[in-house]
Amino acid sequence: MDKRSITVTVNGATRTAEVEPRLLLAHLLRQGLGLTGTHIGCDTTNCGACTVLVDNTAVKSCTMLAVQTDGHEVTTVEGMAKASELHPVQEGFREEHGLQCGYCTPGMMMSAMALLQRNPDPTEEEVRWALSGNLCRCTGYQNIVKAVLWAAAKMKPAEV
């Protein structure tokens, strides 16, 4: 199969790659670019473990072709923290015990980040609805919801 050349900005860095048109974005990230934080959990677009942000929209990277991201920006879990400072969503997951085996966590945090970008003060119901595309088998979700609300509270601009 002929390869195409694509240029993608991943976590702020410009990367080029030669890819088959059928290569999934998830595989480009994991194998091509060595960013194994994005995980693959199913083959029917249901589990959400592979969620990343493409131009700030949450996308299941197993259902997107790498060639579709040519010229676009992708953010993965590896891009959440700034230098040594964790993103509040990451902190919230640690503070509220929002993870156990950790496999669904990167995708879950990506969806949470996308939610808080468009709705900085969500209700519990809104959090649960926003995360309903991400499956978790370990936690029962209660602490995940608390983690996201913790992050929302931390990200609120300080009261003057």
Added chain:
Amino acid sequence: MLITSDFEVPQPVERVWAYLLDVPRMAPNLPGTELTEVVDEDNYKGRVSVRMGPVSLRFAGTARIVERDEAGRRVVLNAAGAEERGKGHASMVLTATLSKSAGGTRIAVEQDLTIAGAAAQYGRGMITDVTNVLLGRFATNVAEDIPRWARGEERTGGAGSVSGFAIGLAAATTALRRVFWRFFGSNARRLRTKGV
């Protein structure tokens, strides 16, 4: 698996009946179907190619007309085939009954379908959705072809292997509608449950 459907063709019953019994002419109206051999007027060999989501299948097998009820306008067909690359097998008893309707002829189709293999695993609704889409195409193709056949003209091409993608898309749209109903139907509002 029992799948029932019906559709209408704007032609008189006797003409539709005669057309359906002209198997070599009628069979290619079903997308992906190819007749490879006419053994006799009751027995045929052929191939059916179909795509269901990620699964693409090619069945090769036989079809046999086991009953022709002229008075009741009912035909029963047994078909069985194996998937060419070993992905499974399928068999079907298809019963088609014609009746006069306001718009011409109503064809009621009942398929008792047994599928073993890859296709049977995916999406409990998918097989029904895809079958309904295929039968819908079949009805359209039949309606277009009967006038040509009545005039003694050849079939026009295009019915042979309809884009698997297009059928998949149509079936997926049907499935999506079901999913939307599940979310925005009666169960949509989440009851608030207390948590720690």
Added chain:
Amino acid sequence: MTNPSQLDEIGIGGLGASRKRVEDARFIRGRGNYVDDITLPGMLHMEILRSPVAHARIKSIDTSKAWEIPGVRLVLTGEMAAQRNLAWMPTLSYDTQAVLATDKVRFQGQEVACVVADDPYTAKDGCEAIVVEYEPLPAIVNPRQAHAPDAPIIRDDKEGQTDNTCYAWEVGDKAATDRAFEQADVVSKLSLHYPRSHPSPIENCGAVASYDPATEKLTVYMTTQAPHIIRAAVALVAELPEHMIRIVSPDIGGGFGNKVPVYPGYVCAILCSILLGTPVKWIEDKSGNLISTGFARDMYFDGELALRRDGRILGVRFHADTDQGAFFSDAQPSKFKIGLVHSAFACYDIPTGHITARGAYTNKAPGGVAYRCSFRVTEAMFFQERIIAAAAADLGMDPAEFRRINLVRDDQFPYRTPFGFLTDSGQYQKCLDIGLAAIDYEQFLREKEEAAKHGRLLGIGISTMTEPLGAGNSREYDILGIKMFDSAELRVHPTGKAILRTGAKTQGQGHETTWAQIVAHELGIPAADVVVEEGDTDTAPFGMGTYASRSTPVAGAAVAMVARKIRAKARKLAAHLLEVSEEDVEWELGRFYIRSAPDRGVSIQECAAAAYGNMPDGMEPGLENNAYYDPPNLTWPFACYIVTVEVDPESGVWDVLRVVAVDDCGVRINPMIVEGQIMGGLTEAYAMSNMQFITFDADGNCVGSNYMDYLLPTAWETPGFELHEVVTPCPHHPLGAKGVGECAAVGGPAAFVNAVLDALSDTGVRNIDMPLLPDRVWEAINSGQNVSGAPPVRS
């Protein structure tokens, strides 16, 4: 010499601290190291071709087109594996399983061939190009079909196998139980099917097998909950010496029992690596995982309770038919083919009982793994609480009161059950009382009555149970002849920091965090100063792995014991440093001091330094030890789960109103982690009762073996949970802990099901098999009949 300092046990992360997790640091940064993250130089990729049919003779396999695809390195069939005696392998339950099919395929999804290629896409292309000719045979999809006299024999590969019986088992006192039933005022009967369910962790199974021809050493990175058992199995199967096999279980994305069995995929990857001399990676996809790996449950119950009119249970008897699939390959303790199903009713004071059980071979993937439960106890506890609910209804008695009368009383411990178990401790009535108060029991019953007047169906369901954890003592428990102890090895460094390794294998339970807390508790070394490692058979002491909630009871105990051995040597060092005799030395958290002069003491860190730099004459340097713990008994946590629901009579859809959980798992090492485990278990209980549906049609097609159809609840559907705690320490565990990882998954489902059936109590329906899908509930309401979910399902 240190001054007296009171160390705060919670402050240093000891027992009872809700210590934040060590594991989180890497997981929240996406720096976990799961098997699919591993890349080795020269690594190739393997893909498996699976059978599309459930039962068929293989007439031919044509791999020629696969070999022609550029990038394909190896195409392996059963015939080729047979030439190396590897087409069949022994299972963990003394059966054999096909690695790659040779004569027949025996379940849909069975491994038929595998392709190794430069990249995973090419490997999949290779599988697509293989042409297999099958001659279909009739498929058997339930035990009744399997045991019918004219049924085709599925395991015709086994010499002497004349039917489809996998095993038969019996326990209890038939004569005494029959007498009890003769004396009964009321006999309550119940039949039900606990459906096949799949543990479905989000991460699929996989392995990176790397055979180095230069050193003749095989290293396998593998998704396994029990690396040492795997090493023993691989040594048997591949005929490689044990010391030349290294199994490494890195981060695991959830196990739940799915990652215990030895799968053909692992063996194929190992064989391919040996043949090619390069690393080979195999990662299955979710559909492959759901159709071919560790299924659980699939047990049919027919049982009865003998009752006295005042509500006392006089006896219990039941028969269980299990569906083992085509191969008996789950890991049961070898004496208990049907696991610990005879632990049913252990929380009730019942004088006599009798159980018979029979296992069947069917055309399905191997089933019966311990899916988030101790060995098959979910089935046992589900049937127990379902028939308890039915019996209460038969007696016209309040279900809470019925339980109260029959629960084992506090003063009866240790309590010998009619099936030979000795339960250790508990406060069962107290847990029930707390649960009833929390749910506002009387108030809810009033609301239910009021709602009924307006045509609304409310229901409440209770489930109480104690389950056997921490298998188990060497007299009775072994897998493949290896006893079920566990182990810990602790080395304290000169500066008082430490490294701990155990024979357990965490898959999200937080061992890296909690085992360090045990060391902090025993030695006063801050938990943050203890690094914990598990999963590498080259370095970890031998253990039987983590499943069936056995780690806190067994490995956790080993951690406590090894820490005590360290403390014993440290005491000698302290005596030497303080220049007194050992008898004059006292211990408090983190410090030894002189009894008669308490402000003269040394810290544990000073003792560690002395072990390397200031030993007494004749003492061996260093401060390390190991401990192998053979548990004297199982541990028996207790739980009371109460669920309230509302059922929509028009659609059959039911919603959860409240979930109250009262758990007594003894001493809690890390309360935050314990609560996380309970919530996870309750979610799986909810999922099993509400939506997890994977079954078989008459042709043996697995219906629902993908995430579109096998529904797991999301954050949207999952209810909130109200957790309560009772602590009754375990008398025989060094820390008093019992374990809890699976209690909610074991006891939870019956609470949900009992609640829905309670809402339907006016219909007279006695049973609806799980999952209680809307169409089943609707059918029950409208027909007034029980609804079975047993396969074959009509698609």
